[in-house]
Amino acid sequence: MKSITELDCQYRPKWHYSAERNWLNDPNGLVYSNGTYHLFYQHNPHGAEWGNMSWGHATSTDLQHWEEQPVAIPCDDQEAIFSGSAVVDVQNTSGFGLGGVPPLVAIYTSAYSLTSPLAGRQAQSLAYSTDDGATWTKYAGNPVLDRASADFRDPKVFWHDGDAGSYWVMVAVEALNHEVVLYKSADLLSWEYLSTFGPANATGGVWECPDLFELPVDGDASNTRWVMVVNLSPGGIAGGSGGQYFIGTFDGVTFRSETTVTEGPQTDDSPMADYGWLDWGRDYYAAVSFSNVPDGRRLMIGWMNNWQYAAATPSDGWRSAMSLVREIKLVSRGGRPVLVQAAVDPFDNNGTELFALDQQPMAEGVTWLPAEACGDVLRIDAEFEPGAASRVGLVLRAGSGASGAPANGSGERTVLAYDCLTAELSLDRTESGNVGFHEAFPSVERVAVPLENGRLRLRIFLDRCSVEVFAQDGLATITDLVFPARSASAVGLLAEGDGGTLMSLAVVG
Missing domain, CATH: 2.60.120.560 (Exo-inulinase; domain 1)
Incomplete structure (x- = not known):
């Protein structure tokens, strides 16, 4: 496959990932494994407009030079493959691993088509890879988590060790309810409800693409906070799509925000500028972080577009790109932790x-x-x-x-x-x-x-x-x-x- 930087057209970025052809949106399944960063993403393999949602795939060893790979998880006549995440199942809790090699497991939203027995539903499903992400197999028992909802999507999964126990945690959204719902599992196959967060702060559009992770404050491992990311569209601070975040605590069951300004639905006089925003521009959306990154770094990437006009942006057979990868940290300012971001710098x-x-x-x-x-x-x-x-x-x-x-x-x-x-x-x-x-x-x-x-x-x-x-x-x-x-x-x-x-x-x- 060609390195994307070898392809040239007027607007194709040099350092921001774009697919060689066709449509791209939300980053999915961000994971590091055996020296390689995997970037999966919402992709239409058949055209430069949204549709036929599948997981595209690109890889990098340095987060700067990306090589496009074949489509990883394609849609079919039963389901579109919506957003989600991927993990290295180190302990082979799922049983998908072979020969002592941990599998990669993708957790994605099945958006069921009209031909499916589950037509109109969105539920969470699995696919797994036993060759380090080169090929993927859908789990025969899908879906693994079905709430009989039409807008239950975008699972982000991570392994949690804490006083409440050790297990996988899933954060997903009931998009129209402005709720992040949390579940736990011992094996990625069977899931048990934990708690719900929201509505809170910005609720001017559907909630999508949540994330939850722990960070030290000022680099002090004995003083940590949890960051809950919730993207929404419309309702962003600059108009249209945007990403907000909350800082707080997580005990393995419940996330409690320390930065909520507005409880419940947003009103006309809600203090939008006082909310935590990942970015104040128009074109940073669906931002989520990588799993399994060495040295505990928290690396995030977003879709560099806005649903208000994404389908109309200039195209030369391809459409949309990702942001630069950003490292996320918490630092103290004014006696409280705040989020700071630094690009993984291609110019270094x-x-x-x-x-x-x-x-x-x-x-x-x-x-x-x-x-x-x-x-x-x-x-x-x-x-x-x-x-x-x-x-x-x-x-x-x-x-x-x-x-x-x-x-x-x-x-x-x-x-x-x-x-x-x-x-x-x-x-x-x-x-x-x-x-x-x-x-x-x-x-x-x-x-x-x-x-x-x-x-x-x-x-x-x-x-x-x-x-x-x-x-x-x-x-x-x-x-x-x-x-x-x-x-x-x-x-x-x-x-x-x-x-x-x-x-x-x-x-x-």
Whole structure:
């Protein structure tokens, strides 16, 4: 199979995974086994629109270079294969292993078709692999968990050792009820109900793709919290799809949130900005974490799109990509744990510094960087001290103005700016190129970002159809798709008002 980075078209990303052909959405079955990371995902093997849901498959040894594999679990005339997870069944509790080799077990949602005896239901099923993920067999006893529900889906399964015992835990959703339901099992085959979490915080759309995992706070293994992730669509903070999270405790039976702001259904005056959001952009959805990662790292990836316009985004026989993989941690801020994210950086081993600037005052307007600092695939590290300026930031993926060079008043551009009055970071893609394919696409995303010692730190990843922004070392992130012209590659420094200082800038490509 070809490495996806060997395939070229205008919007195909270099460092974000996309299928060679056809439709892609939610990441599924994320698991590490024998030196290989497995990324499964919702996939239509037969077209560039949603349908025929099956599990696509890609593998990587470094989370940067991905190789597409054959379809892992295909749909059939009885069921579509919806989202789920995968585990290494180390103790062979399922009995699927052979010759002392632990099996990989996928736990997925069977969305039963009209030809099935279970027509209209969504229930949880298993498939297993005894050749380290190369081929998969559906369990003959499927489904293994059926609530006779039409909207019971997206199981995330993990092994739990605690005071309540040692067993597999499943978190899944009753999507329309805004509930995460928890079950336990000794063998992945028979499941017993534990508890229900929700509704809570954002309930403006269906709940999907939950996750639950434990993290140390500030790296201290004696002080941990559990993180419950719940994606929803619509109802995200930036409009349409989004992912929220709760921080709390889990005793093996019940998850108790310490960060719930709104109990029960969301109302018109619910404080959306006070909820925990994985990302404040429009295009980070269905994010879930890998199982069995070495050294206990918690690695997460999301679908880089939004259900509002996903079917309309530009396509050249393929549609949609994944985000960069992110490492998730908890750190203390203001006496409480908060979530921070850092991208697994493809430029660490594959990049070269193209341009750098040291501390200097910022001139009002846009100061365009030289040609060597421009491009469509870049990492930009910038630190600002806004001072008395009203706004500071960067102009990204800018096109040529009427004179043939980037200019303030003409040409496409994506603007990342910090407003010193509101203390908000915004990403404006209203003039980012092709924005007319759907009315919901032109947008401005905003997130509150307090300065630290008067400074703002940004790490920005540009790829051919996306911008991922990590502010203040990952305390806030914004992920947006953009579809600029190939020639739109200019980068500029932005300042409104005098008094701003650029502390440092580095462009890596």
